[in-house]
Amino acid sequence: MCLAFSSVLFAVGLAGALARSNSILVLLGLELMLNAANLNFIAFWRFGPSHSPATGVVFVIFSIAVAAAEASVGLALIIAVYRHQRNIRLAEATRLRG
Amino acid sequence: MSAPPADSVLERAPVLLRDWLTGFLPGRARWAANSLLDIVAILAVFGLLFAFLTLAERKILGRAQNRPGPNRTGWFGLLQPFADGIKMLTKEDIVPRAADPVLHFLAPVALLAFAILTFAVIPYGRDLVPVDLDAAVLYFFAASSGAELAVFMAGWASHNKYSLLASMRALAQLISYELPLILSFVPVAMAAGTLSASGIVAAQSGWKWNLVPHWLVFTPWGAAGFAIFMVSALAESNRSPFDLPEAESELIAGHLTEYSGFKYALFFMAEYFAMCALSGMAVTLFLGGWQAPLPALEFIPSYAWFAAKLLALLLGFIWVRATLPRLRVDQLTRLAWKFLVPVALVNLGTAAFWSLSFQWAGPLQLVRWGIALAMVAVPTLLLGRGLSGGLGPRTYRYA
Amino acid sequence: MNAVLTLIALATIAAAAAAMAGRNLLRCVLLLAVSWAGVAGFFLWAGAEFVAFAQLLIYLGAISMAVLFAVLLTGRSREDLVADRVPPRRALYAVLAAAAVGAVLLAAVAATPLAAGPTSVPAVGVRELGLLLMGPHCAALLIVGVLLTVALIGAVVLAAGERTEKPDPEP
Numbered sequence: 001m002c003l004a005f006s007s008v009l010f011a012v013g014l015a016g017a018l019a020r021s022n023s024i025l026v027l028l029g030l031e032l033m034l035n036a037a038n039l040n041f042i043a044f045w046r047f048g049p050s051h052s053p054a055t056g057v058v059f060v061i062f063s064i065a066v067a068a069a070e071a072s073v074g075l076a077l078i079i080a081v082y083r084h085q086r087n088i089r090l091a092e093a094t095r096l097r098g
Numbered sequence: 099m100s101a102p103p104a105d106s107v108l109e110r111a112p113v114l115l116r117d118w119l120t121g122f123l124p125g126r127a128r129w130a131a132n133s134l135l136d137i138v139a140i141l142a143v144f145g146l147l148f149a150f151l152t153l154a155e156r157k158i159l160g161r162a163q164n165r166p167g168p169n170r171t172g173w174f175g176l177l178q179p180f181a182d183g184i185k186m187l188t189k190e191d192i193v194p195r196a197a198d199p200v201l202h203f204l205a206p207v208a209l210l211a212f213a214i215l216t217f218a219v220i221p222y223g224r225d226l227v228p229v230d231l232d233a234a235v236l237y238f239f240a241a242s243s244g245a246e247l248a249v250f251m252a253g254w255a256s257h258n259k260y261s262l263l264a265s266m267r268a269l270a271q272l273i274s275y276e277l278p279l280i281l282s283f284v285p286v287a288m289a290a291g292t293l294s295a296s297g298i299v300a301a302q303s304g305w306k307w308n309l310v311p312h313w314l315v316f317t318p319w320g321a322a323g324f325a326i327f328m329v330s331a332l333a334e335s336n337r338s339p340f341d342l343p344e345a346e347s348e349l350i351a352g353h354l355t356e357y358s359g360f361k362y363a364l365f366f367m368a369e370y371f372a373m374c375a376l377s378g379m380a381v382t383l384f385l386g387g388w389q390a391p392l393p394a395l396e397f398i399p400s401y402a403w404f405a406a407k408l409l410a411l412l413l414g415f416i417w418v419r420a421t422l423p424r425l426r427v428d429q430l431t432r433l434a435w436k437f438l439v440p441v442a443l444v445n446l447g448t449a450a451f452w453s454l455s456f457q458w459a460g461p462l463q464l465v466r467w468g469i470a471l472a473m474v475a476v477p478t479l480l481l482g483r484g485l486s487g488g489l490g491p492r493t494y495r496y497a
Numbered sequence: 498m499n500a501v502l503t504l505i506a507l508a509t510i511a512a513a514a515a516a517m518a519g520r521n522l523l524r525c526v527l528l529l530a531v532s533w534a535g536v537a538g539f540f541l542w543a544g545a546e547f548v549a550f551a552q553l554l555i556y557l558g559a560i561s562m563a564v565l566f567a568v569l570l571t572g573r574s575r576e577d578l579v580a581d582r583v584p585p586r587r588a589l590y591a592v593l594a595a596a597a598v599g600a601v602l603l604a605a606v607a608a609t610p611l612a613a614g615p616t617s618v619p620a621v622g623v624r625e626l627g628l629l630l631m632g633p634h635c636a637a638l639l640i641v642g643v644l645l646t647v648a649l650i651g652a653v654v655l656a657a658g659e660r661t662e663k664p665d666p667e668p
Contacts, residue, residue: 001499003606004505005539009513009532011599016517019591023570024522028529032513033561038552046543054621054629058637060548061630062639064555065641069648071560075567076652082571083658143578144666233623236550248532266569273562293623403542428540 001042010036021082023088027074034067109399112139113225138227140217148370149179155416162420172267189359192255197356201205201255206364209248213371215241220295220378221386235287235297238379239280242334242372246272252365253353264352266429271340274434275333281442282326285449286317286383295379299387313386318470319449322478324384326412326442331376333430335369338419340430377411378404436485441478448473501542509535522568530561547623 010033019031038060045056081093107114120131153168162169168175173350218241219234221227230239246269253265287293290301302313314320333340338404354365381387385407388400425433448470455466509532516528533556540549566575 001502002539002602005502005642007599007602007606008510009536010602011595012510012513012517015591015595015613016513016597018594019588020517020543022522024564024571025525027519028564030512031556032517032529033549035533035556038548039536039539041632042540042543042548043528043539045545053649054625057548057621057626058629058634060545061551061626062637062641064551068555068560069645072563072652073547073648073655076655078567078622079570079656082527087570231546233547235551235622236547236554240553240558241548243554244559246562247527250562263570266566269562269566273559276558291624474539 002047003040006036006039006043009039023078023090023091023093024075026077026090027071029075031067031071034063034070038063105126106397106399109173109224111399112223112401122239133228140228141171141214144217144371145373147374148367150181151370151374151412152182152366153178154413155419158413159417159420160346162417166273170390171423183363186363186444187359191359191361192356194356196257198255198257201251202356205248205252205255208251209368210364210371212241212244212248213245213368213375216372216375217378219295219298220382221387222404223399226388226401226483230296231495232333233293235283235298235379235383236295238295238375239276239283242375245372249353250491254354256353257354261353261355261418264355268336268353271333271336271427271434274431275330275340277436278434278438278442279334280327281439282330283383284322284446285323285446286314288446288449289314289320289453293437295382295387299382299389302386303389305393309392311386311389311391313384313389313391315339315384315386318467318474319445319452320384322441322445322448324380324473324477326445327380327384328411329438330434331373331380332415332418333434335372335376336367339422339425341419341424373415374408374413377408377415380411381407408474432485437481444477445474504537505535505538505542508532509539523565526561526564526568530557533557533561545621547621548628611641 013029013032013036015029016032017026018025020029041056041060041063045054045060078088082088083091105286116132116135119135120128123131140457156178157167159177168178171177171181179223193199213489217239219231219237220229225232249265249268249272253261253263253268255314256262265485286298292301302311304312306312310316315324332347357365381404388404390400391402452466452470452475455469456465512528512532512535516525518537519525534553537549537556539550541551542548545576
């Protein structure tokens with residue numbers, strides 16, 4: 001049941017990340033997918049057998065920290081791209097050279 | 099004092115009252131009724147405290163400025179808060195036409211909700227914690243950081259360029275000072291070995307030589323940590339000298355500009371509740387919670403001690419407001435990032451040294467105190483000297 | 498118990514779907530913040546208190562702030578904040594792809610013989626977490642610390658940009 005919840009959340013995040021052309025919304029879809037993965041970890045930690053009692057929780061702590069780092073770098077990238085093309089439509093960021 | 103203090107009737111009065119009121123209910127319903135009683139009690143007590151705190155602030159500020167403060171409504175102005183309440187309730191509620199109505203309504207509600215949520219984990223007395231969580235202080239910081247979203251909502255929903263700008267500045271201030279707040283708490287967690295509020299209070303129990311309590315504020319790193327926590331608490335609740343977001347000379351009222359009547363009162367209430375909650379947490383973390391300072395004074399009930407310490411801290415807040423001028427936004431962020439964060443980190447090192455040098459005996463204790471004091475004072479002085487512009491003739495630099 | 502879980506799950510998925518499909522960018526961000534709070538609610542339901550509060554502190558208190566700042570810094574006017582309407586074909590393909598992935602995941606979940614597992618919450622207090630983080634997982638903790646520092650410095654460098662920039666020509 002919890003795994004179904006996290007799968008559906010992952011699918012929603014994936015749909016959002018694929019469909020939107022606004023970079024920030026794509027980033028938000030990514031964050032949603034990361035959250036769904038964390039949900040999965042906690043569901044297994046709670047209901048699944050494991051030989052060490054806290055592996056799931058420790059993993060999720062690291063996952064949240066890494067997600068925070070990735071979000072901040074992603075947003076900085078978006079701001080840098082905005083400085084070049086004056087809007088944040090993902091479809092226009094097709095060239096590596098500004 | 100023949101009976102041990104934990105059993106005296108006065109001490110256990112709140113718990114006895116609660117059990118008398120809900121004792122006849124079965125299991126789960128009893129838990130729900132207890133929680134409901136806790137909520138009502140907290141709202142009633144802190145609501146009244148908020149009302150009389152506004153009055154106390156105006157009187158004290160007035161006396162500090164050589165004027166009497168409100169003294170016309172009732173004896174010594176005691177009915178002033180109620181007059182203010184009636185005024186706020188009867189004012190017209192103006193919502194700008196271009197404002198986002200849902201967000202405009204939700205912002206003060208969310209802010210107040212997060213401020214009240216933080217009251218749930220503070221131990222008000224022996225056995226008087228509403229919710230005894232294992233990670234209580236983390237919950238406290240999480241609930242108080244949820245208020246930032248509400249500040250943004252307020253600034254954005256007003257559809258006012260200046261409100262938005264001011265709410266961004268308020269947000270910058272809130273985020274900047276969250277870091278020293280949490281960093282100054284980390285040594286406390288290290289010393290107490292737990293994040294639970296009642297565990298931290300229990301770790302500060304007992305007296306050294308039956309005279310000096312083991313409160314964490316009486317250690318070098320504890321005193322520095324307490325100072326950093328208090329400064330950050332001033333900034334987190336938007337109080338002077340960090341009240342840039344709501345000063346009248348700065349962008350009118352900042353993110354609160356477009357709010358009138360009861361919603362403004364809700365913002366105000368949220369600020370005072372945040373002040374009370376942060377003071378309550380400071381009492382718990384550094385001042386030993388509900389414990390008495392001397393063994394001979396233990397007959398005074400624990401919640402009375404908590405109230406006394408809380409009131410002392412709140413009066414300290416008001417005193418600071420009456421005394422210090424307001425900081426500019428760049429001065430405020432510079433203070434947070436360049437001064438408080440490094441000092442808090444050095445404080446962490448000092449606390450580590452303190453707990454590792456636990457067993458030094460006899461005269462080595464003096465050495466321990468000396469080294470700890472040096473580790474706290476020297477970086478503070480050096481950083482302060484380095485960051486301040488010196489005491490020469492003042493050159494005006496544009497903000 | 499299952500009623501609470503169903504409620505949290507429905508609220509979170511509804512908020513997430515509204516966030517992904519919405520047009521007003523700020524409303525999307527705020528709805529996503531609601532769904533993050535829903536995820537934290539799930540963590541609380543599952544008994545992982547520390548992670549729930551950490552999720553609230555980091556996501557609601559920090560990441561949403563960063564996203565909101567980025568939204569406001571990259572929009573030149575209030576009209577920019579209404580995102581373009583997604584062309585229906587693209588939306589359809591995206592939803593189909595996501596539904597396919599979701600179906601594969603759900604099939605995998607249904608087909609795996611999951612053990613019943615413990616019925617009570619594994620007791621992991623904050624103290625045990627701390628000891629684990631500082632003991633066996635110390636290397637990971639230090640690496641994540643370095644990662645966060647590098648990410649922060651990189652983000653500041655990227656967002657600050659170069660000092661010599663031509664000023665924006667008047668529209």
